[in-house]
Amino acid sequence: AQSVTQLDSQVPVFEEAPVELRCNYSSSVSVYLFWYVQYPNQGLQLLLKYLSGSTLVKGINGFEAEFNKSQTSFHLRKPSVHISDTAEYFCAVGVYSGGGADGLTFGKGTHLIIQP
């Protein structure tokens, strides 16, 4: 079975500074990777996804992530954050064995706190 580890439960960052939210996964087969954002008391919204091809994936709101197969990582980055980026961020991994879908497995989330 696959698993996802988000290494930081909280990341405080000053406004306009860069940020990296870390995500590592474990799986013995090919994976599909996702980052979602959740604003307070709302559902999740897709930021970006990696399915195949280029390992650098660009998403909405200026976010990007890099898939690193050798390090089994999919870290999320933004070069300059804004107050409005304050939210919970979830990394998720999907595995398809061909015999049946295993759905998505979510990490426990990273709370990004932007300080003025």
Added chain:
Amino acid sequence: DGGITQSPKYLFRKEGQNVTLSCEQNLNHDAMYWYRQDPGQGLRLIYYSQIVNDFQKGDIAEGYSVSREKKESFPLTVTSAQKNPTAFYLCASSIDDRPFYEQYFGPGTRLTVT
């Protein structure tokens, strides 16, 4: 506009009562999911449905039940057997259950049981 609706947004119940959470989608998606979210726990899968009239247990199905009589609807019942039902519940859907399809989420229902 296509999307997923969950109602109500906030729900309060007394211990020992069953309660049903609504989830409706007009995206024409085959697959639907229910997750439970607790602080610091991420999302945990309760039940999912790949197609009408079929559903499977997720990681934490005990104390919950679902039905899928229509493609658009996937209600979740929290029974009195669920030991700790207070949580934020999220419904999601996707084109089908293959994991390269993203899941679309509803706004959630916050259930408080006292």
